[in-house]
Amino acid sequence: MKRTIKTLLAASVVAGAAATAGAYFGLVNVGADDPHFPAVHAFLSMARDRSIEVRSRDIQVPDLDDEALIRAGAGNYNSMCIGCHLAPGTAETELSQSLYPAPPNLTKMGVDGNPAAAFWTIKHGIKATGMPAWGKSMGDPYIWGMVAFLQQLPTLDAQQYQALVASSSGHQHGGGETIMHNHEGQHGGAEAAGEDHHAGEMAGTSQHDAAVEDHHAGEAAGASHHDAAVEDHHAGEKAGMSHHDAEPAADKPAPKSKLAANSHTHADGKEHLHAD
Structure with a gap:
């Protein structure tokens, strides 16, 4: 009788240890499916x-x-x-x-x-x-x-x-x-719920497509703005060059006429012309 009890106890311990080991190593699938x-x-x-x-x-x-x-x-x-x-x-x-x-x-x-x-x-x-x-x-x-x-x-x-x-x-x-x-x-019915679900998906797709179109439109507008800025920049460079070219002309003294070079004015206000 004692031997039987000891055998049952030993078997219970082994079974418990085996169950614990199986749970610890993830052998038990807890998935609800x-x-x-x-x-x-x-x-x-x-x-x-x-x-x-x-x-x-x-x-x-x-x-x-x-x-x-x-x-x-x-x-x-x-x-x-x-x-x-x-x-x-x-x-x-x-x-x-x-x-x-x-x-x-x-x-x-x-x-x-x-x-x-x-x-x-x-x-x-x-x-x-x-x-x-x-x-x-x-x-x-x-x-x-x-x-x-x-x-x-x-x-x-x-x-x-x-x-x-x-x-x-x-x-x-x-x-x-x-x-x-x-x-x-x-829970008015599975069919109605399905329709609402797919309607939501379609609405989400439409919103996504609209967002993509807006994005590309924004890129196009940005590109146009950039091109216009580049054109304005080059136009400004050309204007600057014209202004730069005009400045030396304004600073350079006008040449004296030949007549003015061969004459002088006396104290009494009379101009005396020298012969060449």
Whole structure:
């Protein structure tokens, strides 16, 4: 018996060391596009479900049939949750298709028969799944409103869902609301979203082409300005040369006439001319 225990302990130590070494050397692929092995997935799912069940077993569930509570939950769900958990008439989104583990489609499962577990999950979130701990920004009454709405969600069609959301106060849970996770009006259909995306790409391309044209136009204008400046410079050089040539002519004394060279004026004002 002692030998068996020692063997099991030794095997556990070796297995633990091997697992640690594999993780340390990067052999575990943590990419969300590479699913867990079935055995690993089953173990993690069991650990998650048991953790939530144990921690939610003593939660007291209020009256979830209150219409005001349901309406409040509808507004917050529509603003905060449909990107992952969808809504009646809403196709799968980028988030719902890309997260791993995949978020449950709450339009089909609602609270799954356990409102206390749903409350605990919304309030505390689930590690490494993309499920936030909404209790950091929402008080318990608002979380119960979402639970009350989720209990009704699988029974609603698209028209009933929209009517219920329209009758609510929208994204309102007592303060701390932000638009970062507001999905209202963003999931009208994959086709519309695709058109908006490609329209944005075309607009960006047009802006780029216009910027390139403006750039080349600017270069052409700059070149013309440069050529004009060069021409003005050369014209100025020519003008300067003409001015320079004119200056010696103005400074050089005019030659005296031959007549003026052979005459002189006496004190009485009479001019005397010498014969050559």
